[in-house]
Amino acid sequence: MTTHHASPIAAPDRSGEQQELVDLPEGILTIERFVRRNDRGLRRPFAALFGPVLDRRLAAGAPPESGRLLAARAERLVSVRARRKLVREWEGVLERAHTTPRARSPRAPLCRDRVIAAVGDARGMLRALSSPLPVPARGVAMASRLLGDGTGPLYNGNCPVSLSAALRSVTAQFEPGRPFPVDGAGSNEP
Secondary structure, three states: OOOOOEEEEEEEOOOOOEEEEEEEEHHHHHHHHHHHHOOOOOHHHHHHHOHHHHHHHHHOOOOHHHOHHHHHHHHHHOOHHHHHHHHHHHHHHHHHHOOOOOOOOOOOOOOHHHHHHOHHHHHHHHHHHOOOOOOOHHHHHHHHHHHHOOOOOOOOOOOOOOHHHHHHHHHHOOOOOOOOOOOOOOOOOO
């Protein structure tokens, strides 16, 4: 059995001090170094392979420019095609919340009452995701993570965060008045 050691990844906060974002398995850091030295079209496949881990870092506020894999993942997330797919998946969730659950469905059961109560907030997020304008990778990563997090408010009725609050938090990342980070200096925190 192989033991994985995690290494903390830090990013500067608004005061310039380092803050820990997410612990990453040492293997991903090794792959990041390998990609940096031998980048012959490896960024995208590795970014796809480690998508959930990279999404977690982006959602936590890591600047996409802080690593080649993060940059490749962010580029993929903000593409119109990826955002359309994410919108379709969210629309499927909204539709499933309004239908009777099937017995023996392979899908995780939704907190239907939470989804129904948050439809307006979900629609607001979907409008922002559907924008033809550039959007920050953090917001897209947050929307994707919320959809896939089995411990989050979409699937876990005991989650202390309401689904409406989580959706508003995602939508806030797309607000026009919000600064769009160009140099990776900000983490998009209010």
